[in-house]
Amino acid sequence: MATSGRSEDLKGAEFVKADLRGARFVGCDLSAAVMRGVTVDSADIDAPWLTGGDGVLIVNGVDVAPFVEAELNRRFPGRGQRRAEDPGDLRAAWAALESTWAATLERVGAMPPGTVDVSVDGEWSFSQTLRHLVLATDAWLGRAVLGIDEPFSPIGQTSGGEDGLDTSMFTPGTPPYEEVVDVRATRLAMVRDFLATVTPGDLAAQHANPWSPAYPETTLSCVHVILEEEWEHHRYAVRDLDLIEARASG
Secondary structure (H helix, E strand, O other): OOOOOOOOOOOOOOOOOOOOOOOOOOOOOOOOOOOOOOOOOOOOOOOOOOOOOOOOOEEOOEEOHHHHHHHHHHHOOOHHHOOOOOHHHHHHHHHHHHHHHHHHHHHHHOOOOOHHHOOOOOOOOHHHHHHHHHHHHHHHHHHOOOOOOOOOOOOOOOOOOOOOOOHHHOOOOOOOHHHHHHHHHHHHHHHHHHHHHOOHHHHHOEEEOOOOOOOEEEHHHHHHHHHHHHHHHHHHHHHHHHHHHHHHOO
16 A cells, blocks of 8 residues: 655645545644545544634535534533533543543453453554553643653653653553553542642643643643543544454454
8 A cells, every 4th residue: 555654745736536445544634625526435534633723624515523522422421521611610520531431441351351452553552542641641730730850650652742752761562451550540540639629720820831831831721631632532442442342243
């Protein structure tokens, strides 16, 4: 299969009667792309920033982004609270999130041994997903809000987009899943404990963005990033668990 690397060579390009069946686009910028008379049977779009930017996705003249958002909130109760703004609502949002993840860990525990380390189509495994969420908490709460000098657990999973991060500190290979779950539990508790006493004034306090220090963030915006990371990666994890089960059943 032909592969196109990181390039702007295709910006503004026009494809006429091109055969793109089975093509895979990963990490590509398709914003403002225009498609006319296309066949999209069985097309699969996964866009975590669907409601970002202009917040529209037009299909046959209809903005489908609000429908997608509403359906995701229906499928994942509690997801709609991820942009809560006052302390009480944030505590409720986090409690809903923890409940959802607890149920998903139970599901994984009932699946065949080794499932947690299975990668679907090159995506992170379930264990790697939990490790990345450890990193997200360490960055956005530990480093940005709490100002911990050395906030990062070596078990964290980087994505490659963390500016200025010394990746040599992280555990290579595949750590034991039990260890991942234990560290993950401490990070869930760290957020829970922080939110238990947070005040409106605390939420308005400003901090440096953990990856781009020149850009200010409020405590609230940092918490929102954590919630967004949690819900998006939960969606990815459930998507891949569904595929693992479907492929196992033939």
